[in-house]
Amino acid sequence: MKYLAEGTCYLFPPESQKRRDLETRLANLLSSEGYQEVVLPIVQAYDFDAPRPLRKMTDAAYKFVDYRGQVMVLRPDMTEVVANLACRELKDIPRPLRLFYSGSVFRTRRPRWAGMLESYQIGAEMVGVSAPEGDVEMLSLAAECLKTAGVLGFRMRLGHIGVMESVMDFAGMSEEQKADLRSALASRDLVQVERLIGNLGIPRVCRQFLEKILEFPDGEDILEAARHLASCDKSQQTARALSELEEIISGASARGIGDFIQLDMGLMRDLEYYTGTVFEVYTPGCGGPISGGGRYDGLLKILGRPEGAVGFALDMQQILNTLSKGNGNAGLYIGEL
Amino acid sequence: MKDELLTIAVPKGRLLHDSLEVLGLAGFPCDMDEDARNLTYETPHARFILARPGDVPTYVSYGAADVGIVGKDVLMEEGRDVYEVLDLGFGFCRFVVAAPRAFAAEARLAVSAPGRVHGRIRVATKFPRFAEALFKDRGIHAEIIPLRGATELAPQAGLAAIVVDIVSTGRTLRENDLVVISEIGASTARLIANRASFGLKSKQIRTLVEALRRVVTTQAAKEEVMPG
Numbered sequence: 001m002k003y004l005a006e007g008t009c010y011l012f013p014p015e016s017q018k019r020r021d022l023e024t025r026l027a028n029l030l031s032s033e034g035y036q037e038v039v040l041p042i043v044q045a046y047d048f049d050a051p052r053p054l055r056k057m058t059d060a061a062y063k064f065v066d067y068r069g070q071v072m073v074l075r076p077d078m079t080e081v082v083a084n085l086a087c088r089e090l091k092d093i094p095r096p097l098r099l100f101y102s103g104s105v106f107r108t109r110r111p112r113w114a115g116m117l118e119s120y121q122i123g124a125e126m127v128g129v130s131a132p133e134g135d136v137e138m139l140s141l142a143a144e145c146l147k148t149a150g151v152l153g154f155r156m157r158l159g160h161i162g163v164m165e166s167v168m169d170f171a172g173m174s175e176e177q178k179a180d181l182r183s184a185l186a187s188r189d190l191v192q193v194e195r196l197i198g199n200l201g202i203p204r205v206c207r208q209f210l211e212k213i214l215e216f217p218d219g220e221d222i223l224e225a226a227r228h229l230a231s232c233d234k235s236q237q238t239a240r241a242l243s244e245l246e247e248i249i250s251g252a253s254a255r256g257i258g259d260f261i262q263l264d265m266g267l268m269r270d271l272e273y274y275t276g277t278v279f280e281v282y283t284p285g286c287g288g289p290i291s292g293g294g295r296y297d298g299l300l301k302i303l304g305r306p307e308g309a310v311g312f313a314l315d316m317q318q319i320l321n322t323l324s325k326g327n328g329n330a331g332l333y334i335g336e337l
Numbered sequence: 338m339k340d341e342l343l344t345i346a347v348p349k350g351r352l353l354h355d356s357l358e359v360l361g362l363a364g365f366p367c368d369m370d371e372d373a374r375n376l377t378y379e380t381p382h383a384r385f386i387l388a389r390p391g392d393v394p395t396y397v398s399y400g401a402a403d404v405g406i407v408g409k410d411v412l413m414e415e416g417r418d419v420y421e422v423l424d425l426g427f428g429f430c431r432f433v434v435a436a437p438r439a440f441a442a443e444a445r446l447a448v449s450a451p452g453r454v455h456g457r458i459r460v461a462t463k464f465p466r467f468a469e470a471l472f473k474d475r476g477i478h479a480e481i482i483p484l485r486g487a488t489e490l491a492p493q494a495g496l497a498a499i500v501v502d503i504v505s506t507g508r509t510l511r512e513n514d515l516v517v518i519s520e521i522g523a524s525t526a527r528l529i530a531n532r533a534s535f536g537l538k539s540k541q542i543r544t545l546v547e548a549l550r551r552v553v554t555t556q557a558a559k560e561e562v563m564p565g
Contacts (some may be wrong), residue, residue, distance in 0.1 A: 157536050188420040191527060215547075216539050262536050282533040287400030288418070289532065 007117025018320055019120070022149055023102055026122050026314070029148050033141060035100040035124050040081045042103065046071040051302050053272035054080065060109050074106040077271065078123060079296065079311055086127040087305040095128025095307070102316075123293075123313030127300070130308040131244045135277045135295060136251035142291055142312045143257045146281065149319050151290065154283040156260050158249070159267030161294070162241035162276050163226065167209060170233040171202035186268040190214050193266075205232050219249075219263040226265065241276075248277060273299035277310065283322055290318040343383045343534075343541045346397060346405035348390035352526050355427040356406040359556075363548035394419055394529065403534035404542060409524035410503050414464045420530040423546055426553050428526040430505040432467075434460075434519040437492045444499050445518040448477060461491030462501040471501065471521060489513040 004010070011019060027037065046063060047054070048071075062074040075081060078101055086097055102122040124141060126134050139156060146154050164185075168178045177200060184192040197210045205228065212225045223246065230239040252261055269278045269292060276295030283290055293312025300309050345365065347356045357369055367378050367385045378385040388396055393407040394415045405419075408428055412421065436444035447458050457478040462468040465483040472479035482497050489509055491497040503524060504510055510517065528549060530542055 153537075155536050188418075188532065191421050191424045216535065216543055262539070264536065282536050284533070284537055285400070287398055287531055287533055 009118075015320065015324075018324075019316060022316065022320065023122060025148055026145055027100070027102065029145060030100040030122075030124055030141075033098075033144075035098040038082065038085065038099050038101050040075070040078055040085075040101055040103060042075055044073045044075055044081070046073045053298070053302065056272050060107065062106050062108060076105055076107050078103065078105060078121060078313065079125060079271075080273070080299065082125045082311070083127070083296070083299050083303055083309060086125075086309070087300060087303045090127075091305065096134070097127040098124070099127075100124040119318075120316040121313040122316060123311060125309065125311030127309040128307050129310065131276055131295065131310075132247040132251050134308060134310040135248045136255060138277075138293060138310045138312055139248070139252050139261070139279065140255040140257050142279075142281065142293065142314070143260050145314055146283075146291065146319075149314075150323060151283050151319060154260065154281050154290070155262045156257075156279050156281050157262050157264040157267055158277065158279045159264050160241060160245040160277055161268070161274050163238065163245055163265060164268070166233070166235075166237040166241045167206060167229060170229070170235065170238055171200065171206035173200060173202065182268055185266050186270060203232075205229050213266040216264075219261075222263055222265050244276065269294060273302070275299075279312070286318055286322045288318070290315050290322060341538070341541065343404060343538060343545060344386060344402045345383050345545075346386050346388050346393045346402035346407075348393050348405075348407055348411075349387055350390055352390065352406060352408060352428045353387075356425075356526065359425060359427070359549060359552050360406075362552045363545065365545065365548075391415060397529050397531050400531045400533055402531070403538055404528060404530045404545065406526055406528055408503075409527050410464065412527060412529070413522075413524070414467045416466075418532070420532060420535050421527050422530050422542075423528040423549055423553070425526040425528060425549065426557055428524070430503040430524050432464075432501070432521040432524060433504055433517045434499055434501050434521065435489075435504075435510055435515040436499040436518050438514050438516050440492075440498060441516050441518055448472075448475070448499070448519050458499060459497040460499055460501055461488045461497035463488060464501060464503075468501040489515055 031037070046058060050058065057076045057080070058073050061076040064072055066072050082099055082101065090097060100123065102120070104118050104120050106118050108117060124138070126138065143156065168181065173181070177196070181193065181196050184196060194211070194214060197207055200207070209225050209229045212222055226242050230242050233239065249261065249263070252258055267278050267280065269280070273296045274294040275298035278294035279292065280289040281291040291312055291314040293310070295308070295310040297306070297308050300307050345360065347353060347360070357367060360367065365382045367380055369378055369385065369387065376387045386396065386402055390407055390411050393405040394412060396402040397405040398418045406425065408430070410430065410432065434448055457480050459480045459482060460468055460472070461482045461484050463484060463486060465481050468479070469481050482491070484491060488500040488502050491500055492515065493513065499518070500515070528546065535542060
């Protein structure tokens with residue numbers, strides 16, 4: 001082998017040791033919290049008929065053809081693999097099912113700050129649990145993992161897809177308008193969001209709420225705006241989603257992680273299968289999220305076995321980079337191995 | 338967090354003067370010697386870094402700068418893993434497809450009616466990714482030739498049939514006997530923010546955004562009042 005494949009890298013000591021050490025500590029923590037380890041296959045068969053939310057990931061994945069001519073995919077994400085497992089092989093195991101995993105995922109479209117195409121994750125998923133208990137457990141487990149890793153000053157940005165969706169329903173937006181707004185929020189183009197809101201011709205209370213999101217208000221401010229909107233929405237849809245979110249926030253505070261949480265109602269994850277809580281974790285010294293997760297009941301529904309599910313994954317490489325920050329050459333090792 | 342000051346990336350060149358002006362009016366003045374070699378400045382209000390326009394999104398997306406000012410044209414080319422927070426209004430230019438006057442009618446057909454013209458058309462541009470997506474979207478078979486600048490030279494030298502570029506006054510096009518055959522969009526300067534800083538330094542960013550928004554609104558109002 002003469003060259004490294006694009007977007008992959010070697011890890012040398014001491015970084016390789018640091019990663020193993022970190023992984024061991026996190027795995028021990030997850031086991032002690034009642035999560036059982038599953039080892040997942042790296043290669044999956046490509047499903048040409050998969051529904052759109054699933055296709056979005058695999059369409060951008062590395063593909064190759066196996067010896068029979070079947071198109072194969074290098075896993076771009078492990079949540080979907082776990083969800084499949086829960087729906088089939090583990091369908092008769094009593095709920096809630098608590099699983100964790102670690103390994104590489106491969107994405108051809110990675111934001112620039114993320115660097116490598118291969119990234120090493122450790123993650124946890126809980127299947128068969130509804131809001132708010134599952135969400136609170138996941139948020140506090142993620143916070144526990146980050147503390148164990150030694151990450152300082154992190155913030156968990158929390159949003160709720162259900163709240164945004166019900167606001168868009170209440171506003172009477174067409175499917176196309178909704179898709180435009182979702183995509184502008186997901187790509188963080190707030191100038192475009194502002195423009196869309198201005199052109200929508202939606203009820204004033206909805207416009208005010210959406211505009212409020214753009215001001216990155218403090219938690220209580222945006223909750224106040226959301227409550228006001230919910231009181232105008234006669235379908236109660238917004239009120240239901242919002243009270244779920246508020247229960248999650250107060251549950252998280254009761255667990256002592258309230259200070260880590262920062263409410264961001266406009267948060268959309270790039271993965272389309274999230275349906276409730278979504279969160280991303282940020283820390284000084286790293287340009288992008290070091291962890292992310294959320295509730296994906298919608299994914300299990302698509303897979304034909306509707307039940308509640310929530311989970312998160314940590315990007316080990318980003319965490320290691322953050323921990324050894326200060327010098328821009330975190331992975332540089334000079335000397336004999 | 339021990340470091341509460343914002344790091345602001347400002348672009349060298351065309352947008353620098355206006356960027357420093359609006360930042361100054363917003364309460365973030367920086368006395369920058371525009372000819373000097375110094376690339377970093379520290380003031381009591383913020384830290385400033387002076388970067389090439391195309392590199393501003395890079396500094397911001399990695400978090401080396403918390404916020405930056407950059408033209409929408411650059412954002413369209415350089416990808417969008419940053420928050421695009423505010424339209425600053427200045428630095429207006431148009432994205433256009435242009436062709437030599439003699440070839441204009443043919444070129445207009447080629448870029449607007451897929452299938453009518455067979456074979457591929459050669460396009461010179463400073464915005465290769467953007468141009469690639471544009472033609473792919475329209476179903477037109479184009480060969481994109483990336484150039485670093487002065488794309489108006491390409492048709493004259495026989496390198497490409499048409500160009501995709503930004504124009505502000507249109508003078509360069511006229512002087513090189515090129516005409517606009519398709520308007521694609523407009524670009525103005527934008528305030529962008531790093532994803533992590535957006536939450537971790539939300540207070541400072543909010544202060545900056547609110548002040549800039551006031552400046553931009555006031556300036557827009559002034560322009561409306563002033564004749565001509």
